[in-house]
Amino acid sequence: MFNNCMDKWYKCALKHLKRILDDALARQMARDGISDIEAAEEAAKKPAKLFRFTIKAHVYLGFVFAFVLAISIGVALIATMILMDRNLEIVVFSNKYVYHTFEARNYEKGFFIKGTGLKESIQHIRALKELFLEHYGEIKKMVGSNGLLSKIDKYAMLLESLDGLHADTAAAQDLTARSEKIKAELQVTGDELVTVAKDLMKKEQNSLDKTMLLFRVVHIYALVFLVLFIAFILHLMGVRVLRTLNRFMTYMSQISSGRQTHFQSSRLYRDEFSDLSGVLDQLVKEYDRQQTIISQSHKLRAVGTLTAGVAHELNNPINNMTLTAHMLLEDYNELSDDERLEMVKDLIDEAGRARLIVRSLLDFARESESIMEPIGIGEVLEETLKIAGSQVKLAGVHIELKISPNLPRIHGDRHQLQQVFLNLLLNALDVTLKGGHLKIEVCMADEDSFVAVKVTDFGLGIPDHILHHIFDPFFTTKAKGKGTGLGLSVSQGIIAKHGGHITVSTKQKRGTTFTVKLPITTIPADLSRYAEDQALLNSK
Template identity: 35%
Template sequence: MVTTIRGRLIGAFCGFFVFVFGLAFFNWYSIVTIGQKLTVNEAFEDLFNDILEARRYEKNFFFYHDIDSLRENLVYLERIEKIISQSADDIVRVVGEEDYVRFRQDWTTYRTILQFAEQQGLQHLPQGQADQVRSMGKRIGDFAEHLVKRKRERIHLAVTRMLSVPIAFFCVSLILFALVGYLFFRKILRPLSLVQQTIGQVTDGNFHPIDYSEKEKDEISRLIHAFNQMAIELESKQEQLVQSRKIAAIGTFTAGIAHELNNPINNISLTAETFLEEFEETLTPEGRELILDMLNQAERAAEIIKNLLDFSRSEMPVMAPLDLKEVIQKTIRLVRNQTFLSGIKVNTVIEEGLPKIMGNTRNLEQIFLNLLLNAIQAMPQGGEIDLKAGLEPDNRQIRIDVKDTGSGIKPEQLEHIFEPFYTTKSVGRGTGLGLSVTYALVKKHNGHIEVQSELNVGTTFSIYLPVAPSDSVTA
């Protein structure tokens, strides 16, 4: 998924969403934490203030020997004890376990001496204890002041960290947008600009594929690959169009020649037949052989003219739903005598229940007849012809294979065999129009023809014809 532009964009937006969510969570956590720190700091400040008040009453007690000041001091000591008990964990987190234990010891000593003085009703303490109280009081006061200071530093650090978040958010957003912009330009805009330029060249007749060397298989690379395939196909179709125009021009030319030659050939044939009938008794064997040769050549010329006319015929045949099996069997009967004389066995395998095809009976017979005659001529010493017909997996086409066991066709000749007047046969044995006519007739039936051949193994012609629409069959 991450190899596609869509996946990268989704990943980028998901990353941005996670980042924003994380930022929001961090801000919420920071605010909650700062609130907690402020609450703890208030407790520490209360502790510090209460210690200052307790020490003020302590000084009054020492200076004025006022027992009421001592009692007020003990009231604050109770409040301080409560704060210390509630905030013990927070104090440890700020100053550490060791300093807290030392503070607790000093606090206990300080409180114990003053409680003893109040219980005994003493208005003044011995000098040693008084000095100890003053020393412990100063130490717990300094500790409370240090505690408040440390807590304020932590709050200040948390606030500073929180204030740095928007800057970090801006920097990360800038980097993310830069990456998305780079991806958009490099992976989308630049290739699309390349496609746009190439499309402009296509309109000028330049069908060169786009030179795009990116290895990643994203949407743009697939688009360019499809465009390159289209360009190659267009170039191929253009070549086919040029070839079709050449064939059409040749067809027009040959049609004119065929019509001009047809009448003289017929006259020659009729004259030779008449001469043979009227002077049969007076003809010498040599003369009879010459006239028969003349008739054979006239017949051959007539066959060539017929092929020329078939090749040049451009009107669309009348189509009707046909049973392909009947057409094939009828065509095989036409060549049965030739296959028997040539020692060729015809193996027919036609799938049962084949749907009908839209076709012209005469044209289809001509297609199969041409292929069968080609196969027969390719096996002068005999062999086998396998004729198979079956429905393709897509149920839209019927495939007909005509396979022979002849000498095969050379690879360099395969690409030319459907061209007019091109033949692989020896001089005098073919006009080079049979396969051209076959190709044209298959195209008129909205089908296509393929050929595979291997030297000294044989040749297979495969014809694909579309199945007739159901509405035309039932009509």
């Protein structure tokens, strides 16, 4: 029975294996023939092509397997027990058979030496006959029945006739001669009986050995199947469920810390977890989209804040143009050509100045695709200061910018980082009184392969009960309509996406330092551009 079961199981496993191999082979072949982009698409489509092996199926299969296994082991054990039992019966009766045979022979031999024991011999041979009749089937199967009964009968008859001979004194004269004749016949028949008995014993021994072996084999198989079953369950619980759950946990914690990841499954089959990861991926995409919207709306908010400063700043070139144009109009006839030219040049310069002011703000406000590229962090800060320049002037705050020389580049999105630093700068401006100063420092961080940007104000510091909440979305201490409470939360999101982090240290009445740490880039610069430059140089 279990041979049968094992066969089925084995075939099933083979079928699955073949399917997996075919699948992998087909994918490999498909991939070899297509371009990179198509390969990516292929990878995206991969789950649809994989066959489904659900955990539910796995559990059901496990149960069915366990059930079949238990029944097979039970049946096998019962069958071997019955076999064992039967064998023991055979042992018992063949022992009896051998005993009676040998006893009958012994008494018969004793009779010829001592003259007594014939009766006992007859008794034994009768018992033997009974035993033979009782277990005719088994004995026939084991040693064959070719004239065994007649031999026993003949032996019994010889013994009886010998007994009769001794009882009949009248025929005493030829007693010895007849006795000798019977004795000879007895010996032949007795020997035959003994041979059969020995044969029986040997066969019985063999059969017992075989059954014992079977018994052991069945036990070992049961054990092996149990181990296999345990492995199956372990695979289900340990590998499939727990490991996948662990992966999901790492994945989720990565997402919650703001890192952009995609759930990549290397598995060859689909199951409930594949569905879950699909749903989660969707969720993350949606979350990302929302995050982008929040980030953009916050950016526009910052632009709104900057607008006051920009409007102010714009008034200067516009005023210069107004004055110049009016004076040119007023004094046109009195002015020399040179003076007129100078005034027109002034007009052009001032118009350019106005354009620059507007452009830096519009550049920043524009909704742009996230482009990750190697950038110098110092440049980003200088640009940020340019964007916020008019705001800084308006606030009447002096900013001390210190950039360490030869800083390694970082890998990041210029506009997003500008947004972060602008936000920190505007926050710092808010708590700085007119005529106060701020410090911005760009240097290597204490941590290896990180650069740090420290924005320090010398305001009142952040109280402890607020400090825990400053990175929470929608938390703000600013007046209604002045802050969205999203600045630091959005900044934290952006920095986390860059693989860095923002920390804050504050001292009551002394000031606050926000430190942004960003990992330096390990991606090589665009060498193709370098090669082009070299080629250009060489051609010259």
